[in-house]
Amino acid sequence: MLLLAAIACTLSCTRALSEEPVRVYAAASLGPALTPLLEAWSQDSGHPTALSTASTPRIVSQLQSGAPADLVLTADTTWMQLLVDNGWAQSPVHLLSNTLVLVVPADSPVQALAELQGPIALAGEQVPAGRYAEQALRAEGLWASLSPRARRGDNVRTVLAWVSRGQVSAAVVYGTDAHNNSKVRVLHRFAPESHSPIEIWAASTPDAQDFGLLRALSEPTAQTHLTTAGFSPAASAP
Amino acid sequence: MSAVWLSLQVGLLAAVLGLMPAMALGYLLARKRFLGHGLLSALVLVPMVLPPVVTGLLLLEVVGRNTALGGALADIGLPLSFSFGGAVLAALIVGLPLYVWSARAAFTAIDPRLEQLAATLGAPPKQQFWRVTLPLALPGLAAGAVLAFARGLGEFGATAVLAGNIQGETRTISLAVYQLLEDPSGQGVGLLVAASVILSMGALLAFEGLNRWQQRRLEQP
Structure with missing residues (x-):
C-alpha cells in the first residue's frame, strides 16, 4: 500500500502537467494510415492524441480489462458488435472498407x-x-x-x-x-x-472525451487521406 | 525518440520507488530469521523466473481497472493498468528481485561485529542501522538500483499485458522496437536499438563500478 501511495505521488507530480490525450485504440492494419491523420488533427484541434495499436481481438480484450479508450477502431463487424453488445462501445460508424x-x-x-x-x-x-x-x-x-x-x-x-x-x-x-x-x-x-465484407468500424466508448475526432474521421479531408492510403470509402451507411 | 525518454522515465521511477521496499526486504532477508523466511524470499524472487506475461496478467488481476483496488486507484487519478503508472509498476515488480538480491548481498557482507561495536559505544539499534549498516551497504543498494533500472528499461511482457502499447505513455523502447518489426520499412529501429545497447551497457558498467566500490568499502572500515 505504501508503495502504491509512493507511486501515486510521483505520478501525479510528473504527469498531471500535461493534458489528457484522446486515446485511440485501433486495429493494427489502420496504424500507418491513422498516425499522420491523428497528428494533423492534434495540430488543428490542439488536443493531443495517443494511439494504441494491436490486433482487433487484443484491443477488444484490452477494453474488456478496462483500458481507458476514447475511440476504438476495429477491422471487422463481428468484433465491433461484441464491443457494442457488452456496452464497451457505442454508436459505431462504418468508416471505410478494405480489400x-x-x-x-x-x-x-x-x-x-x-x-x-x-x-x-x-x-x-x-x-x-x-x-x-x-x-x-x-x-x-x-x-x-x-x-x-x-x-x-x-x-x-x-x-x-x-x-x-x-x-x-x-x-x-x-x-x-x-x-x-x-x-x-x-x-x-x-x-x-x-469473404465477408471487410468493414472498418469506429465507435466511441461510453465515457469518451473525443472532442469531435470521430466526426472528423468521417469528414471528406480524412476520408481522402485514407483512400489515398488504399482504403475504399464505406459503401453505404449501415 | 519519445520511446527512449519514456523508457528512461519508467526505469528511473522503478529504481527510485523500489528503493524502500528493496532496502527493507533485503535487510529482513539478510539479517532476520523468522517463520516464512524462505517463503518470503521465494515470493520476492519469483517475478525473475515467472514468464513476464504471466506476471503482467497477475498484476492485471490485482490492479486492473475492473478490480476493486484498481478501480479505486483509477478513481483517485492513479490508474495502474493501460497507463504510464502500469508501465512503471510492471518494471518495478519485474526489477525488484534483482534489487532485493543486491541489497540482501550487501547487508549479508557486512560484519555484524561492526554493529555490535557501535552498540558497545552506546548506539541504539536504530542508530546502528542508519549510521553503520546502511552507509556500508549503500554501494550495494545503488548497484541494485542500477540493475532494477536496467531490467525495467527492457521490460516487455508484463508491460504489454498490464499497460498495453500506448504511444507516448506505455510504448517503451522494447514495445516500440516490437511495433517497428511490423513496419516493413523499419524506419527508426536503428536508433532505438542503439539507445538500448548504450543504456544497458552503461548501466552494467555502472553496476560493475558500484560493486567494486562496495568491496573496497567493506575492506577498509
Missing part, C-alpha cells in the same frame, strides 16, 4: 498461384485478417493445398513484415498493406464475394 490480396516478396519469381511453394503467412485465427483469409482461400478452393503450409502471425502487420523480408513465400494481407509498398507484389486479388 484482401495475396502478396509475394517483390523479388519472388512466382507468377501464378499454382507456382506457390513454401510457407504462406496468414494472420491469427481470431484476427479479422486471418478469418477473411481463411474464408477467401476456402471460397476459391485453395484452402486444402495451402493450409498445411500456413504460418499464423500475431496480426496482419506481422504477416506483412514476414513477407516483406522474404521470410515466407507469400502472405494474405489487406489491399492497404500492399498499397505503396515496394517490398511486396500483389499476386492475386480475392473477389469481394469470397
Whole structure:
C-alpha cells in the first residue's frame, strides 16, 4: 500500500502537467494510415492524441480489462458488435472498407498461384485478417493445398513484415498493406464475394472525451487521406 | 525518440520507488530469521523466473481497472493498468528481485561485529542501522538500483499485458522496437536499438563500478 501511495505521488507530480490525450485504440492494419491523420488533427484541434495499436481481438480484450479508450477502431463487424453488445462501445460508424490480396516478396519469381511453394503467412485465427483469409482461400478452393503450409502471425502487420523480408513465400494481407509498398507484389486479388465484407468500424466508448475526432474521421479531408492510403470509402451507411 | 525518454522515465521511477521496499526486504532477508523466511524470499524472487506475461496478467488481476483496488486507484487519478503508472509498476515488480538480491548481498557482507561495536559505544539499534549498516551497504543498494533500472528499461511482457502499447505513455523502447518489426520499412529501429545497447551497457558498467566500490568499502572500515 505504501508503495502504491509512493507511486501515486510521483505520478501525479510528473504527469498531471500535461493534458489528457484522446486515446485511440485501433486495429493494427489502420496504424500507418491513422498516425499522420491523428497528428494533423492534434495540430488543428490542439488536443493531443495517443494511439494504441494491436490486433482487433487484443484491443477488444484490452477494453474488456478496462483500458481507458476514447475511440476504438476495429477491422471487422463481428468484433465491433461484441464491443457494442457488452456496452464497451457505442454508436459505431462504418468508416471505410478494405480489400484482401495475396502478396509475394517483390523479388519472388512466382507468377501464378499454382507456382506457390513454401510457407504462406496468414494472420491469427481470431484476427479479422486471418478469418477473411481463411474464408477467401476456402471460397476459391485453395484452402486444402495451402493450409498445411500456413504460418499464423500475431496480426496482419506481422504477416506483412514476414513477407516483406522474404521470410515466407507469400502472405494474405489487406489491399492497404500492399498499397505503396515496394517490398511486396500483389499476386492475386480475392473477389469481394469470397469473404465477408471487410468493414472498418469506429465507435466511441461510453465515457469518451473525443472532442469531435470521430466526426472528423468521417469528414471528406480524412476520408481522402485514407483512400489515398488504399482504403475504399464505406459503401453505404449501415 | 519519445520511446527512449519514456523508457528512461519508467526505469528511473522503478529504481527510485523500489528503493524502500528493496532496502527493507533485503535487510529482513539478510539479517532476520523468522517463520516464512524462505517463503518470503521465494515470493520476492519469483517475478525473475515467472514468464513476464504471466506476471503482467497477475498484476492485471490485482490492479486492473475492473478490480476493486484498481478501480479505486483509477478513481483517485492513479490508474495502474493501460497507463504510464502500469508501465512503471510492471518494471518495478519485474526489477525488484534483482534489487532485493543486491541489497540482501550487501547487508549479508557486512560484519555484524561492526554493529555490535557501535552498540558497545552506546548506539541504539536504530542508530546502528542508519549510521553503520546502511552507509556500508549503500554501494550495494545503488548497484541494485542500477540493475532494477536496467531490467525495467527492457521490460516487455508484463508491460504489454498490464499497460498495453500506448504511444507516448506505455510504448517503451522494447514495445516500440516490437511495433517497428511490423513496419516493413523499419524506419527508426536503428536508433532505438542503439539507445538500448548504450543504456544497458552503461548501466552494467555502472553496476560493475558500484560493486567494486562496495568491496573496497567493506575492506577498509
